[in-house]
Amino acid sequence: QQQVKQSPQSLIVQKGGIPIINCAYENTAFDYFPWYQQFPGKGPALLIAIRPDVSEKKEGRFTISFNKSAKQFSLHIMDSQPGDSATYFCAASAGGYQKVTFGTGTKLQVIP
């Protein structure tokens, strides 16, 4: 049972484009929504996270948009660069660490 659905599975954009990765969840108890970035051969690393009391959060070129009523959240990467090429995972947790559920991942390729 997949509690966090992520799309697309893969994405190719040109440098400067704005890739968008979408996630949807079912469990209304989720109260923390992080995004992790993973480069080949490395472990995931936290990129940005949001709580449901805000609709948007920006950190540098990365923005999370959150729609509580639709139970959806998305990651936007402004002015994407080849160095952003990685796999991105959305995740959600409810009330603590042990409930972290990850999406299936999106492999992003930014071509020069």
Added chain:
Amino acid sequence: NAGVTQTPKFQVLKTGQSMTLQCAQDMNHNSMYWYRQDPGMGLRLIYYSASEGTTDKGEVPNGYNVSRLNKREFSLRLESAAPSQTSVYFCASSEDWREGAYEQYFGPGTRLTVT
């Protein structure tokens, strides 16, 4: 600081063999986790440890056992490896979530193949 370290980096086992994956963190974190990563499946939690002396099952615990040896170390054991356990295994740690610290720090992973 080395962060989260895992050994070995690569391992090939035959069906039925046993092995232990080692994980250590030097960030004085209370909580530690073991995940497996499979293509198209994302990261799935195998076991976690809220603090030294406690362990709990995650989403996919069957075929695995864990030991929280001390605050720094959390090992994952496969007693009788099966081809279905071919995967990349990640260890992670985090500060006390009860203090609002949710970020998990991941190790570099162990790539395990069971033939």
